[in-house]
């Protein structure tokens with residue numbers, strides 16, 4: 483019989499991030515379908531508040547590796563903590579959210595336990611009593627179904643796939659697992675965060691809406707002139723008012739290294755598509771973007787798609803958007819910003 487361990491880190495407020503609550507839901511569902519016991523393994527400075535917040539999740543055991551050594555990301559201590567928790571729980575399946583801290587450290591823990599690991603898992607199918615998982619390859623163009631006999635099997639679950647767990651708080655009894663870190667595991671020290679100013683942060687994975695800007699924003703308009711500064715203000719105002727995440731076409735972000743006037747809000751991190759990101763948002767609005775296949779392949783996980791383009795026969799018109807507004811995006815977005823008010 484499988485034994486399932488859910489692993490998570492506490493964030494700065496002592497609670498679990500949304501991605502962890504999503505993985506918790508996946509772990510609970512899997513445990514019930516496999517009729518397997520579920521344990522939780524929490525890592526952080528002090529995990530009691532996080533454990534209490536999910537006390538009603540039905541797990542049989544709560545384990546923790548706690549203390550200042552485990553408060554922040556560091557490969558040596560993170561891998562040691564995950565290894566100790568998996569050993570203590572006797573886990574055959576370990577589910578953790580696919581966040582950078584686990585993506586870096588869990589492969590090491592899997593190796594030490596002679597286990598195997600899958601990254602970017604987006605579906606779990608218990609199908610009887612053997613588990614198979616799914617993940618995408620080649621920029622979300624091919625989906626693979628995998629199964630393994632080797633245990634423990636570590637699964638990094640992609641954020642945005644499962645609904646976050648919601649349920650009763652309570653008082654969890656947490657069994658502390660001691661990890662004696664050798665001095666050389668403390669060589670790397672966490673100094674602090676360097677975060678961009680809040681309004682410079684344009685990539686917002688939790689946003690309801692993905693707003694995509696295409697190269698048309700910097701092209702010559704009806705008056706024969708480009709209006710890049712006006713475009714930048716319209717885009718900035720919209721994503722600020724709508725709290726939208728900002729995506730871009732490749733053509734637009736490539737302009738940053740081609741000279742000429744550019745939209746300063748954008749970097750290659752904003753690029754959506756085959757050679758960019760494949761974000762997950764309930765809605766998407768593309769503006770001044772042609773909707774070519776290498777771009778729209780990055781929209782695979784956008785549920786409702788709309789586009790504004792002057793060209794009624796652009797790529798969005800051939801079934802890639804639910805609604806295409808054949809209109810001038812400068813005029814449309816100015817009006818939308820006005821309607822959104824302050």
Ligand SMILES: Cc1cc2nc3c(=O)[nH]c(=O)nc-3n(C[C@H](O)[C@H](O)[C@H](O)COP(=O)(O)OP(=O)(O)OC[C@H]3O[C@@H](n4cnc5c(N)ncnc54)[C@H](O)[C@@H]3O)c2cc1C
Nearest residue numbers: 696697698731732733755756757758770772776777792811
């Ligand atoms: C191997 C490979 C990988 C690629 N990977 C990616 C990728 O990851 N992501 C990506 O985006 N692209 C990618 N591309 C490039 C892709 O094929 C397109 O070239 C690119 O997406 C075009 O960007 P665009 O639509 O913004 O620009 P354009 O094709 O220049 O389109 C601009 C659009 O703006 C419209 N427009 C202009 N003014 C206005 C206005 N006032 N109002 C409304 N509409 C207006 C025009 O009608 C036009 O449709 C890749 C290409 C290759 C070969």
